Amino acid sequence: MSKDERFDTGMAVRRSVLGDEHVDRAEARKTEFDADFQRFIVESAWGSVWSTPSLSKRERSMITVALLAAGGHHDEFAMHVRAMRRTGATVEDLKDVLMHVAIYAGVPAANTCIGIAKKVLAEGEGPQWREEVTS
Template identity: 40%
Template structure:
């Protein structure tokens, strides 16, 4: 493991999805899944998310489209919050989800809109 890349990844990961979420993930780490946590933090967050080619908000919007396409509701919820943390607007998120609905299918889009509304409601209460 590259310690510097891991630390950069942890910094970006916390900034995007929130320290509370990251802390829960780390607390649930054991001998079995610790290599996965290291891999995700070092390569996903430390290598790719730190690249200069795209802004964090663009990366977030791309993630929303991909997670809709893959029908990954748990990760979608996390990344909708991340998109908001990265400065994406509800309107931008809506437009990405509409675009994904056309290319990924109505059931995937309906589920993604449902999840987004849930996140927006939760964020409003905080």
């Protein structure tokens, strides 16, 4: 796959996961300073890692949320909790992920991210409960 094809694939996956509004806002804020970095993210994260067929978007979403929580990357964590609605992950999945974070990365990391997740959910964003997804 050429770099341009990887970029195009990455941008399509990025839009499907994060939503057009988010991507359009990010693209509008892009400057000459960060243009190369933004292209790198689209090609590498979205065009390579998120685009392989071995994991579903739901599984990738759950892994991503766990890693962001464990690493203390709170803004990115909130963004990916919002994105869970588009990946098929549920509130129950998010709860399970954060329990794993508590055990393997520490209770403080999970506790902070539970607060962030509660805020995202209270705003009506993020994943839905399993019964809402299946009905």
